Amino acid sequence: MARGFRALGLALFVLFQHIGFSAGAIVNRTIDDTAGDEVTGIAPVFLPPGMWNPPDCPHCDIRPNASLSFNGTYLETTYLPAPESEVGPVSFTFNFEGTALYLFFILVNGLDGITYTEFDVKINGGDAGKFVHSPDPTSQDRFAYQQLTYNITGLPQVNHTVEVITQGELRAYVNFDYAIYTLDDALPPSNTTGSPVVGPRPTGPEQTTAAPSPNASPSNQANSPTTTRGSSALTSMNAMYGSIVGGLTALLVALLA
Ligand SMILES: *[C@@H]1O[C@H](CO)[C@@H](O)[C@H](O)[C@H]1NC(C)=O
Ligand SMILES: *[C@@H]1O[C@H](CO)[C@@H](O)[C@H](O)[C@H]1NC(C)=O
Ligand SMILES: *[C@@H]1O[C@H](CO)[C@@H](O)[C@H](O)[C@H]1NC(C)=O
Ligand SMILES: *[C@@H]1O[C@H](CO)[C@@H](O)[C@H](O)[C@H]1NC(C)=O
Ligand SMILES: *[C@@H]1O[C@H](CO)[C@@H](O)[C@H](O)[C@H]1NC(C)=O
Ligand SMILES: *[C@@H]1O[C@H](CO)[C@@H](O)[C@H](O)[C@H]1NC(C)=O
Numbered sequence: 001m002a003r004g005f006r007a008l009g010l011a012l013f014v015l016f017q018h019i020g021f022s023a024g025a026i027v028n029r030t031i032d033d034t035a036g037d038e039v040t041g042i043a044p045v046f047l048p049p050g051m052w053n054p055p056d057c058p059h060c061d062i063r064p065n066a067s068l069s070f071n072g073t074y075l076e077t078t079y080l081p082a083p084e085s086e087v088g089p090v091s092f093t094f095n096f097e098g099t100a101l102y103l104f105f106i107l108v109n110g111l112d113g114i115t116y117t118e119f120d121v122k123i124n125g126g127d128a129g130k131f132v133h134s135p136d137p138t139s140q141d142r143f144a145y146q147q148l149t150y151n152i153t154g155l156p157q158v159n160h161t162v163e164v165i166t167q168g169e170l171r172a173y174v175n176f177d178y179a180i181y182t183l184d185d186a187l188p189p190s191n192t193t194g195s196p197v198v199g200p201r202p203t204g205p206e207q208t209t210a211a212p213s214p215n216a217s218p219s220n221q222a223n224s225p226t227t228t229r230g231s232s233a234l235t236s237m238n239a240m241y242g243s244i245v246g247g248l249t250a251l252l253v254a255l256l257a
Contacts (some may be wrong), residue, residue, distance in 0.1 A: 025186035031094055031179040034073040044094035044159055044176075051090055052077045059115050062173060064106045068145045069177045070111040074106055076175035078114050079166045089167035092176060096160055097190055098183035100153040101163065102223040103131075104146050106175040109139035118172045126196025128152060146177060152199050157183055 028104040029038050034054070036043030052075040053059075055066035064179050079090045101123075108115040115135035121128045131149045166174050 020049075025184045027185050028180050028182050029096075030070070031096065031181070032073060033075045033092075033176050033178060035071055037094075037096070042094070044092040046075055046092045047090065048087060051087060052092075062108055062115070064108075064143045064145070064175065068143075069106060070104065070146060071178070074177045075176050076106070076173065079174060081171065084085050084171075089165050090174060091163055091165035093163045094179070095163065096179070096181040097157060098160070098181035099155050099157050100182035100230050101155070101160070101162065102148055102149065102180040103150040104177045104179065105131075105149045106177055106205075107133045107144040107149075108142060108173055108175075109144065110138045110142050111135060111137050114171045114173050116170060116172050117149075117174060118168070118170060119149075119164050119166045119174060121199065121219075122150075122165065122196040123152070123155075123197035123199060124161055126198045128197045128199030152197070153182075155197065156192075156194065157187055158190040158194045160194040160197075161215065166217050175250060199232045 031037045031044065034043060035041070044065070055069075055072075055074060057076075060076070062076070064074065064076075066074065075092075080087065082088070103121070105117065107117055115128050117133040118131065120130050129150055129152065162179075164176070166172050176178070
């Protein structure tokens with residue numbers, strides 16, 4: 001009997017060690033608009049060149065307080081549709097190797113100037129979601145800092161290419177501050193390029209606001225994110241079963257000893 005309890009104790013110890021080990025390796029990293037990835041230092045590429053402005057931009061009408069942004073920087077632009085402008089879409093791209101992605105923007109309220117924000121997110125070329133912010137004219141605060149505008153979880157931990165693009169028929173203000181991605185840093189670097197992600201519906205503070213954009217098609221919603229969510233659940237289930245199997249194996253070994 002005493003041997004049974006000892007074995008159970010050992011099994012639980014191994015079980016919790018496994019769980020503790022997997023949980024400890026999950027980390028978040030930032031990609032700042034200017035300083036770039038906190039580990040690699042690689043910054044996003046902003047297009048078209050010269051169209052994105054830092055906080056000290058002399059000709060900018062809308063001036064958020066940079067000291068309230070992540071690491072004191074942001075890059076902003078105003079998108080104007082044709083024929084008002086021939087510049088075309090504005091975008092930025094970056095890579096990350098991880099399982100989740102969060103985008104943080106500075107949003108503007110009030111109807112003074114172009115304060116509407118809109119962007120599409122493409123992950124590995126797939127339509128992974130859209131964000132829309134209609135300015136709140138009643139808001140006391142003109143600026144909303146470090147706002148979570150987009151997130152997706154449950155991705156395989158491979159090399160993902162992200163494109164955040166503003167296009168279409170509405171004028172828009174786009175101010176990118178930083179991104180966060182999640183990874184298991186116990187895993188070796190991946191040598192695999194991610195496949196197109198068809199992602200979640202808009203998230204963030206404007207989730208319930210109807211998009212006034214003529215581009216916002218209901219077909220975005222038809223592409224359900226269940227596959228990515230499912231794979232997320234699968235990953236954690238696999239990890240859990242792994243731990244349980246590890247624990248039970250130890251129990252068996254101890255009982256047979
Ligand atoms: C990573 O950041 C996101 C967004 O801020 C947060 O929800 C999540 O809990 C963080 N995860 C870890 C492991 O810190
Ligand atoms: C910007 O924010 C900082 C920190 O809250 C504050 O000290 C400073 O006065 C602000 N600057 C302006 C121009 O509002
Ligand atoms: C913040 O900016 C500085 C440069 O001003 C850079 O060295 C540092 O890595 C940045 N920190 C993060 C977390 O991006
Ligand atoms: C990410 O988005 C989902 C909706 O897709 C939301 O339920 C969840 O709270 C968001 N996560 C965070 C950390 O905000
Ligand atoms: C990820 O893929 C991009 C585009 O193919 C490539 O430029 C980059 O070097 C890759 N990064 C890693 C860490 O494999
Ligand atoms: C990545 O994969 C390619 C072919 O799939 C292979 O030739 C290359 O050696 C691999 N690189 C690393 C660092 O594993």
